[in-house]
Amino acid sequence: MSAPNKSYDPVEVEALKPEEIERLRDEALAAFEAAADLAALQEAKVAHTGDRSPLSLANREIGALPPQAKKEAGQRVGQARGAVNKALAERRAVLEAERDARVLTEEAVDVTLPYDRAPRGARHPLTTLSERLGDIFTSMGYAIAEGPEVEAEWLNFDALNMGPDHPARSTQDTFFLKDATGQPTDGVVLRTHTSGVQIRSMLAASEPPIYVICPGRVFRSDELDATHTPVFSQIELLAVDEGLTMADLKGTLDHMVVSLFGEGMKTRLRPNYFPFTEPSAEMDMVCFHCRGESVGNPDRPCRTCSSEGWIELGGCGMVNPRVLIACGIDPNKYSGFAFGFGIERLLMFRHNVEDMRDIVEGDVRFTLPFGMEI
Amino acid sequence: MRVPLSWLREYVDLPAGETGRDVADRLVRAGLEVETVEQLGGDLKGPLVVGKVLAIEELTGFKKPIRYCQVDVGDANGTGEPQNIVCGARNFAVGDKVVVVLPGAVLPGPFPISARQTYGHTSEGMICSARELGMGDEHDGIIVLPAEYVPGTDAVELLELVDEVLDIAVTADRGYCLSVRGVAREAAIAYGLPLSDPALLDVPPANAYGPLVKVEDQAGCDRFVARSVIGIEPTALSPLWMQRRIQKAGMRPISLAVDITNYVMLELGQPLHAYDRSRIDGAITVRRARAGEKLRTLDGVERTLDVEDLLICDNSGPIGLAGVMGGAGTEIATAVEDPETGRVDGTTEVVIEAAHFAPVAIARSVRRHKLPSEAAKRFERGVDPEAGKAAAQRAVDLLVLVAGGTAEAGVTDIAAPHPVHSITIAADHPDRVAGQEYGRETVVRRLQEVGCTVVGGDVLVVTPPSWRPDLTDPNDLAEEVIRLEGYAELPSTLPTPPAGTGLTESQRLRRRTGLALAGAGYVEVLNYPFIGEAVLDAFGLDADDPRRTTVQLANPISDEEPSLRTTLLPGLLAALRRNVGRGATDVALFEQGLAFRVDGTDPEALFNAPRLPVDRRPTDEEIAQLNAALPRQPRRVATVLAGNREPDGWWGKGRAATWADAVESARTVAAAAGVELTVRQDRHAPWHPGRCAALYVGDRLVGHAGELHPRTVKALHLPERTCAMELDVELLTADGGGHVEGPRISGFPVATQDVALVVDATVPAAEVEAALRSGAGPLLESLRLFDVYTGEQIGADKKSLAYALRFRAADRTLTAEEASAAREAAVAEAVSRTGATARG
Numbered sequence A: 001m002s003a004p005n006k007s008y009d010p011v012e013v014e015a016l017k018p019e020e021i022e023r024l025r026d027e028a029l030a031a032f033e034a035a036a037d038l039a040a041l042q043e044a045k046v047a048h049t050g051d052r053s054p055l056s057l058a059n060r061e062i063g064a065l066p067p068q069a070k071k072e073a074g075q076r077v078g079q080a081r082g083a084v085n086k087a088l089a090e091r092r093a094v095l096e097a098e099r100d101a102r103v104l105t106e107e108a109v110d111v112t113l114p115y116d117r118a119p120r121g122a123r124h125p126l127t128t129l130s131e132r133l134g135d136i137f138t139s140m141g142y143a144i145a146e147g148p149e150v151e152a153e154w155l156n157f158d159a160l161n162m163g164p165d166h167p168a169r170s171t172q173d174t175f176f177l178k179d180a181t182g183q184p185t186d187g188v189v190l191r192t193h194t195s196g197v198q199i200r201s202m203l204a205a206s207e208p209p210i211y212v213i214c215p216g217r218v219f220r221s222d223e224l225d226a227t228h229t230p231v232f233s234q235i236e237l238l239a240v241d242e243g244l245t246m247a248d249l250k251g252t253l254d255h256m257v258v259s260l261f262g263e264g265m266k267t268r269l270r271p272n273y274f275p276f277t278e279p280s281a282e283m284d285m286v287c288f289h290c291r292g293e294s295v296g297n298p299d300r301p302c303r304t305c306s307s308e309g310w311i312e313l314g315g316c317g318m319v320n321p322r323v324l325i326a327c328g329i330d331p332n333k334y335s336g337f338a339f340g341f342g343i344e345r346l347l348m349f350r351h352n353v354e355d356m357r358d359i360v361e362g363d364v365r366f367t368l369p370f371g372m373e374i
Numbered sequence B: 001m002r003v004p005l006s007w008l009r010e011y012v013d014l015p016a017g018e019t020g021r022d023v024a025d026r027l028v029r030a031g032l033e034v035e036t037v038e039q040l041g042g043d044l045k046g047p048l049v050v051g052k053v054l055a056i057e058e059l060t061g062f063k064k065p066i067r068y069c070q071v072d073v074g075d076a077n078g079t080g081e082p083q084n085i086v087c088g089a090r091n092f093a094v095g096d097k098v099v100v101v102l103p104g105a106v107l108p109g110p111f112p113i114s115a116r117q118t119y120g121h122t123s124e125g126m127i128c129s130a131r132e133l134g135m136g137d138e139h140d141g142i143i144v145l146p147a148e149y150v151p152g153t154d155a156v157e158l159l160e161l162v163d164e165v166l167d168i169a170v171t172a173d174r175g176y177c178l179s180v181r182g183v184a185r186e187a188a189i190a191y192g193l194p195l196s197d198p199a200l201l202d203v204p205p206a207n208a209y210g211p212l213v214k215v216e217d218q219a220g221c222d223r224f225v226a227r228s229v230i231g232i233e234p235t236a237l238s239p240l241w242m243q244r245r246i247q248k249a250g251m252r253p254i255s256l257a258v259d260i261t262n263y264v265m266l267e268l269g270q271p272l273h274a275y276d277r278s279r280i281d282g283a284i285t286v287r288r289a290r291a292g293e294k295l296r297t298l299d300g301v302e303r304t305l306d307v308e309d310l311l312i313c314d315n316s317g318p319i320g321l322a323g324v325m326g327g328a329g330t331e332i333a334t335a336v337e338d339p340e341t342g343r344v345d346g347t348t349e350v351v352i353e354a355a356h357f358a359p360v361a362i363a364r365s366v367r368r369h370k371l372p373s374e375a376a377k378r379f380e381r382g383v384d385p386e387a388g389k390a391a392a393q394r395a396v397d398l399l400v401l402v403a404g405g406t407a408e409a410g411v412t413d414i415a416a417p418h419p420v421h422s423i424t425i426a427a428d429h430p431d432r433v434a435g436q437e438y439g440r441e442t443v444v445r446r447l448q449e450v451g452c453t454v455v456g457g458d459v460l461v462v463t464p465p466s467w468r469p470d471l472t473d474p475n476d477l478a479e480e481v482i483r484l485e486g487y488a489e490l491p492s493t494l495p496t497p498p499a500g501t502g503l504t505e506s507q508r509l510r511r512r513t514g515l516a517l518a519g520a521g522y523v524e525v526l527n528y529p530f531i532g533e534a535v536l537d538a539f540g541l542d543a544d545d546p547r548r549t550t551v552q553l554a555n556p557i558s559d560e561e562p563s564l565r566t567t568l569l570p571g572l573l574a575a576l577r578r579n580v581g582r583g584a585t586d587v588a589l590f591e592q593g594l595a596f597r598v599d600g601t602d603p604e605a606l607f608n609a610p611r612l613p614v615d616r617r618p619t620d621e622e623i624a625q626l627n628a629a630l631p632r633q634p635r636r637v638a639t640v641l642a643g644n645r646e647p648d649g650w651w652g653k654g655r656a657a658t659w660a661d662a663v664e665s666a667r668t669v670a671a672a673a674g675v676e677l678t679v680r681q682d683r684h685a686p687w688h689p690g691r692c693a694a695l696y697v698g699d700r701l702v703g704h705a706g707e708l709h710p711r712t713v714k715a716l717h718l719p720e721r722t723c724a725m726e727l728d729v730e731l732l733t734a735d736g737g738g739h740v741e742g743p744r745i746s747g748f749p750v751a752t753q754d755v756a757l758v759v760d761a762t763v764p765a766a767e768v769e770a771a772l773r774s775g776a777g778p779l780l781e782s783l784r785l786f787d788v789y790t791g792e793q794i795g796a797d798k799k800s801l802a803y804a805l806r807f808r809a810a811d812r813t814l815t816a817e818e819a820s821a822a823r824e825a826a827v828a829e830a831v832s833r834t835g836a837t838a839r840g
């Protein structure tokens, strides 16, 4: 390359003539357009934009021009090269899209082939339903308390105001135990409810407030049939604090059924008798299915509640002050409420399960649809 | 308690239009559990009339004897002519009064009646049995009515066939509702109507010449009323109305004297007993049984008595189990007619007992002798101790009225002093229990309605009525007020518990474990914890294996499975077998639950729980005694699997489940717990002796995994190569969950080195790995066994283990020399610890 030469006229330099630059540009654009595939485009690219391409060579000539001419020529060549590069990119994008379409079509598979190679598992709906209840109450501030399934009679009965001669005690179909040599045990049974855990919670607390729920398996010597099982799951609740009332019990139950079944749900209390609560009540909830609209409406019968409008849930009441005394809690200072119900029954009506045996037999076809949560 | 609405209306003037359902709704709101409202004769339609049998022609030539009868039904058939009726029953004679249903009528069922051709005659209706009329199902014979009824009389009304019966499940505290009187009281309160108390009778005062009674045990019997009636007509029958009420209440008419005692019991709630006076020898005595005494009760069973049993005795010994069941020896005799003289022998003199027995004594006798009875049911729940006099009077009146007897003037009434029990409550106590303001006035009114005497202002002294022995505590009174004001009216408020801390570590772990195993393809099952000896035998457990020492049920559901599980595997394997039996091929199950173990407990304390008082908190020592009486109940998790772990598919063959999957399930659990598990070769029933992994955390054995012993598989009819894992969650997490320190992530490149080692086939891979890790030092980032090779090239009884080692430093790029040095150190350690030789 020679040094700038004042007398050097760009018009005189053949390669930098405007017509020539235009021609080179058009040649390049035509070549790109003519390229049928990416390989041809690559060739055209080398030919028209490579170091030895006419436009590149022309570009080199610019440096030798006088300043004014240099500027003009630079602009011209720059514009031409810009157009060429743009055309190249556009053509490449087109050709790549064509190639992708072709290649990816060839690679296509039938994605509807079934793929169930990794076995699917599931948790038992009794477990997950119990956990769901647990979550409702832990979010309110309750703790989940647990205890042994083989339990002392004092904890299962006596402390609950069910002394040895209490008529309610014989109605609980208790499993009694023997040791390995066949000798009857003294004062030890399979728990008939999780109320022993309530007692344990009160004994463990130095002083109320106590807010616990007690889920767990319980045992009654019933035969297994479509609606009974000798081993079933319960959830009980116990709250002991200053000034607790039946209205608090009712509100807690209402909150539970709303959490489980949605807005508009509510409960109803009916007087009943349990030794461990006084006053005692049976608790019903509005039928979550028909919301009570099947009552007196033969056109819309409801199987869930037998068109009664209410579903029986379980028992509840204010903790009998005698129970508090047995646990060392001053009934003049504290009061409490408690409730309990069976999870199997809840599962049966919430999920339209017809036969108790399906819940207990462990058939994977029953459990799998319930998945991981309920 | 079954209460006919017609009977209830006798004591409460219920509005005329009220149906059984209406009454039931009111009673339910007041706290009575009305289970059903039975509609008697709901679909019954007359004409149903009294008929007199005029003639009977015996038809022969049929499979059974058939009668063709002419029956006078008065004008009920419109003609006054005798009705011709074909009848298959034989318990009636010419002249008897019977119940006739005429064509056009409908019997319960519903069965429409029309004249029809049968046995060669036209039968214009039917002569009815009790069953056909829906009166009961005790006998098939037709009803023969007392002679006084006039043919043509409407029998629907006569037999009170149309009625409603409320069936009430009476809770243990409401013994008084085991009577029409008690239910009527609740109905009266519910409707705000007055009660005509059937116990309000004129009763003569006690005197010295009533039946001779000695009460030797006043704790067991605090009241004993005895009356006598003589000159009873032994052939007298219970009147129809009484029989019908007894039937509707769910009992059976038996004989006049027994029916009367039952009727009065249903009416007033006071169980009565009627003795044939001629069969009582000396004074009636109430005492406890003596050792070895026996009594033959009315049901014909000879019972050996317990010294705690409360008895009714005479000079001959026990004549009744007090409050439970009478003895056969003093039973009211059935009337028997002497065929020669025509003289009727039977009971003509009766002593009526109306006593009050201690509930506990009765309850224990019932349990001891497994002898529940209508009387005992009432005594157990508490009978009105003041009702005895009225009940005895009512029975005497009925014996006089319907049996032609004469009441003797003697009235025996032995009463132990009865302390008046009153309860002091703040007038706003019910308000504070309910969380609702009732006000003093309402509280007092409601308590008075249930029969309490109430005095005082802000503090009330409340004396419950004699029929409410259940009202003992302030909260009992609160309940009366709240239930009568309506549970439905309670407001709904939420308490504010102190802020909680959510689930415990162990509860969170249980969820993670369940999610992890389910995510790994296992399905959760919850098995019964009952097992039998057979499965422990099938497991091949040694005689002294602690899993053989079980806690047993005294009253198991099945004699085959009388014990509580010491391991979760029997239940899981049974569930596996059940699934396979129902056609499943690839099954993977898990369970989390308690096992029951006697090993590791104090044999002196075990199963020996003290009977603690309930009037105070037990001491910490006493609570410890209770806990020491229980077996250990460790929480365990177990898996079982059979068939393919991955199924066959269009991708190729599936992969069979193996011992390694069982071990992996243990690692899944350990990972959920954040615990590092190590594996050692073991032999442990019921696992395959060559395919059993012992699972360790550090040096602590926490469980086992592997393939089951082929003998166990065969004995339990399991799929071949069934695998299982079980571990103790508490042992697994005994050191607490792994606390994770945030790792420092090095950005320097990794250096990878492979190592192939040949070792004896018996050397566990875990030991080789441990040696490599220990030798490689801190530069080792990870180590992975990628191949195990056995074959001739390396010689018999040898195996080659190929590992990929990745080294990385935190602060620099490792040189090739550094990586190689670390690799050599790893190999050297493996060589020295396991006798390995480096290969290649």
Ligand SMILES: [Zn+2]
Pocket: A287, A288, A289, A290, A291, A292, A294, A302, A303, A304, A305, A306, A307, A308, A309, A310
């Ligand atoms: Zn419904």
